[in-house]
Amino acid sequence: MSTTSWRPALGRAVLVLVLATGVGTVACAGTGAGASGPAASAPAPSGSAAPGGGAAAAGDTSATAAPGTGPATVTDAPVASTGCGRPAPVPPGHSTTQTLTSGGVRRDYLLHLPADYDPARPRPLVLSFHGHKRTSAYQEELSGFSSTPDIAVYPRGLVGTDGETAWTGAPYSAAADDVRFTADLLDQLQRELCVDPARIYAAGKSNGGGFVGVLACRLAGRIAAFAPVSGAFYPEGGACRPSRPAPILDFHGAADTTIPYAGVPAKGLPPLPAWLAGWADRNGCQGPPDTREEHRGVVHISHWPPNRCRAEVLHYKIDGLAHFWPSTQPNPDSPKPTVLDATPVIMDFFARHALG
Numbered sequence: 001m002s003t004t005s006w007r008p009a010l011g012r013a014v015l016v017l018v019l020a021t022g023v024g025t026v027a028c029a030g031t032g033a034g035a036s037g038p039a040a041s042a043p044a045p046s047g048s049a050a051p052g053g054g055a056a057a058a059g060d061t062s063a064t065a066a067p068g069t070g071p072a073t074v075t076d077a078p079v080a081s082t083g084c085g086r087p088a089p090v091p092p093g094h095s096t097t098q099t100l101t102s103g104g105v106r107r108d109y110l111l112h113l114p115a116d117y118d119p120a121r122p123r124p125l126v127l128s129f130h131g132h133k134r135t136s137a138y139q140e141e142l143s144g145f146s147s148t149p150d151i152a153v154y155p156r157g158l159v160g161t162d163g164e165t166a167w168t169g170a171p172y173s174a175a176a177d178d179v180r181f182t183a184d185l186l187d188q189l190q191r192e193l194c195v196d197p198a199r200i201y202a203a204g205k206s207n208g209g210g211f212v213g214v215l216a217c218r219l220a221g222r223i224a225a226f227a228p229v230s231g232a233f234y235p236e237g238g239a240c241r242p243s244r245p246a247p248i249l250d251f252h253g254a255a256d257t258t259i260p261y262a263g264v265p266a267k268g269l270p271p272l273p274a275w276l277a278g279w280a281d282r283n284g285c286q287g288p289p290d291t292r293e294e295h296r297g298v299v300h301i302s303h304w305p306p307n308r309c310r311a312e313v314l315h316y317k318i319d320g321l322a323h324f325w326p327s328t329q330p331n332p333d334s335p336k337p338t339v340l341d342a343t344p345v346i347m348d349f350f351a352r353h354a355l356g
Contacts, residue, residue, distance in 0.1 A: 253321030
């Protein structure tokens, strides 16, 4: 697979602002497969999941805040960016810590604008979520999205029940609604920056990758594509009924002992093949995946392509890789490189997908 096609093309699509005429609220309950657009409201079920990490239907587009945050609705549809034409709130080419209040709680995030950021030209935006116990700065260095042409945003999780940072969907996360925080964060970013609303993406590592899976279930109408790495897909993420088929790119090491490839039944962690099959089912994929090997058989690729799905599902299983972000250079996860760089593959995948 080429890892160069992301470089020139991600800044396009000025006309996509017309997509902001549709507004729905978050999906997490209901019936039907892969529906596009809002449906009737109902309370979201909690703690239930189909094989592979969630139920395989779409439908209801309502949600409430997590305990302690008060009632709220979350927009699960493209939102127009009103920040186009405004001066950048932070210096382009640098990473700056910013804050907002969500659910009555102060939240932090690290924001990086490309050095050539132009407030008159809508840009794609990538959200990159850190793992359990990690920080925004760690995730920036690990994932490297600040070196791409996109706006890169590294949110920070709240301290959870074990005294460490975490995201909604894990048994040790704080009693806060991080889906609401993500939507509030996008609202703020789109007020301040010239963001292409059709090209907002989410990636993350470990617990942050698991939270990307939660976002795919609950904000697929606002985020165009999703890329978890070494994802921890706990059942606490809830039932999965996305408002539209969601493009999924997943990486996982075959030697991961933290979140084993075969799953951990005692913790409700699914085997990766079951989790992938759940997304293939939600996305209406026909037949088994196409498979191939790369890098002398070290990388095993499973692909449900767009011509057989309403949204593609792509998976990289890497032999010998532990609970690390794949990189051909040493990174904060590991001094030992592997055969593949995940970030340019993610950028290629994101470049193929836009809302609408």
